[in-house]
Amino acid sequence: MTTRGQIIRFVAVGAVNTGVYYGLYRALLTALPYVAAHIAAFTLSMVVSFFLTSYVTYRTRPTWRKFLLFPLSNAANFVITTAGVYLLVDVLGLASTYAPLLAAAAAIPVTFLVSRLIMLGPAARRTVPPPAPAPRAPERERTPVG
Template structure:
């Protein structure tokens, strides 16, 4: 698969991930969570779904425990950029807490793609953790 195809697929997964995040964020806000707590919880839940979508759809690689445990690194920069962006947009610039996460997310996309691609396509070592597929199938 070409890098261009991966970028397109990454963008599609990103759109699904963003929609998932945003729906969860609004739901958590409606349940009374402060906006930063709603952001963190929604982000973590959406990131888990993003891992599996990126494995299967974007990079066509098997999900492994190693990749799953490293995947949060792909979102570390995203998390810092979006969390800082949400705070700046809401508390400093006066934007609505409903729309700020969407604006903040756009700045983090290129960094997230590069780190994600590196982790997902890195060759596995023979002793690397087992496949998540086997772990799920064993249940």
């Protein structure tokens, strides 16, 4: 499984999940106030995202441990996009209408790495397999000195 393939699948899953969120939000908006609709849609889409990320992006078996840790990838995304929007709008003077798009794009690499670590465990830190142990030279017979 290549990292490049994982990145492509990660972006595709993100696009699908954005559609899932927005569809749920619009549907729930007919019965709930917008904040409640947002929270419910966000929570439900995070569950969908977990399974898509598990099965499609990393092709790994979902577990309860991964499920419980998965919101950390969303938390990382939230922190980066929030700080990014502030930086882009208040510090750099960019229009607030476009700032979230740039901040979201900037968050993709970190979100990918956090989700990869959660889904694949510590082995995800290695991008190449560890080297095989070097073969040992045969022991020579030692002759006593003296």
